[in-house]
Amino acid sequence: MASSTIVPAMNPPPGLTSNFIDPPYIGAKFVVVNAVFLPIAVLSLLLRTWTRLFVVRSFRWDDSLMIMAMLLSCAMTGITVDMLNFGLGKHMWDIPATYVSPWFLRRNVIAAILYCAATGFTKVSVLIFYLRIFPSRNFHIAVWVLVFIAAGYSVASVLANILSCTPVDKAWYPMKAGHCMNRPVFYFANAGLGIFTDFATVVVPVPWLRRLQMPIRQKIAVSCILAMGCFVGIVSCIRLSTLYTLLKSPDLSWSTTDALMWCTIELNLGITGGCITAIRPFVRRYFPRLLGLSSSSGYKSSSMSRKYGHPLGSIPRPNAPNFSNVHSNQYSTTATALDNESEENILQKPQPIATSPKGIGIVRTVEFDVEDGRGNHS
Known part of the structure; x- marks a missing residue:
């Protein structure tokens, strides 16, 4: 149902009219995804933190970096869920123009900054954790190269989002004089680098893991951890397809929903996978039979x-x-x-x-x- 006193953010396609009362809405699935994957990541981080503080009693830099990633993930969830109040999940012609600028667009920029920073912290944390497991010099060189790539493109992505427009606030006031970069194209390039580092993080330790002699249950556990890393890479590929849709569609509030949803899934799965690799001592102490051990301590x-x-x-x-x-x-x-x-x-x-x-x-x-x-x- 249209209202003559409300200006829609975009003119509706031919044959459709603006509906500000009960429009089509896909925001519910976004809420469900956040309600499922964020608690899983939080629980994994709590187990990891307990393990490092009370089981291993050795809290390191990679643990701090993962906590930072989790805090940023929570902040991103808060910002993106709030975007539902300003049109996320609805068609542009079904939301008022005053919702989009500045409220929706400003939150969209903040969410992108938080996502880029959080994924950077997650990947660097996992890679630094690898450094403590494998002492091989060649392995360390390979890992530090990946750390440089992951940290470098994450910092560049954060800065690119902040300085995407000149002046900066043109990003959420599109009618203001100035110019902006093509944000969807930037997201596309950023996702490509993310996919590369996702799969590289999984592949790099494989040659060294093959040398380990361990019970079959432990081998299965390691395989599951690597499989989760591969799954994160697959999720990144799916997110890339949603960015392609965003690149082609002018219906920003509708197309952004799926893109943000897959960002949430990718980020929280990455945190979960990174934490699982560090909680083996927890399982060894409290659930030794899962690793094929006959005693939990001593x-x-x-x-x-x-x-x-x-x-x-x-x-x-x-x-x-x-x-x-x-x-x-x-x-x-x-x-x-x-x-x-x-x-x-x-x-x-x-x-x-x-x-x-x-x-x-x-x-x-x-x-x-x-x-x-x-x-x-x-």
Whole structure:
């Protein structure tokens, strides 16, 4: 139903009239998406934070960066849900022109800034977390290149959104004198770089993960984590298709709904996936059977090798046995059993054995037989 006293933001297509009372509306699905994916991301972050503070007791930069990403995601949700009050989810010809400028357009710019910053924090957090897991120099070089790319294009995206128009407020006052960049084209290019970093973040650790020896349940868990990373990349591709629609359609308030919806899904899935990679110690302590472990804590010799996967290393002794001897003898070797329930440096090189002030470390003794060529043993 049209009103002669209200000016629509855009003239309706031929055969249609403006309806300010009960127009077509697709904003409900946007609310549902935020109500589902944001709490999942928040819960994942809470588990990660608990793990780092109370299980591992080692809070690092990547944890702080992920918290920043979550705060920005919450702020973006608040801004975009508020956009529903100013026409998001409705056709341009069904909302008053005063809703679009400045209210809708200003919130749209703020949401874009928050999204670019949040995705940058998320990806850099995940990559820095990788640095603590794999000590390989070549791996670190590859990761730092990705950090530079992800952080660089995120900062550039934030600045591009802020300075997209000259003067700046022309972005939400389109009738003001000045000029603006083609925002949908910028979003399209930004999404392309985002897809590249999404898949690169998943692919980079694969060669190093293949070297790990772990129980089948842990391999399944790692595969699920990588699969979630791939799914985030697929969601980015879907978002790219919605940006193409936005690029071609003048119906901004209607077309922006799907684009923002997929931004919300992508961002919160990225945060969730990044947090899942860091909560393995939480699962190991409270739900050990999920990882195929027989004990959730302690240093029980019967399950330690399965739980921590540390290779035994002998303590050098002057009377070390000579295994080339043809005689059968029984020897013992001792190995350090140190672990802070952290997933860090699971591929690290052997370290010197830690000792107490008395010079004695936490050790485990394993007896084994050496058999000679005649099959005799003791």
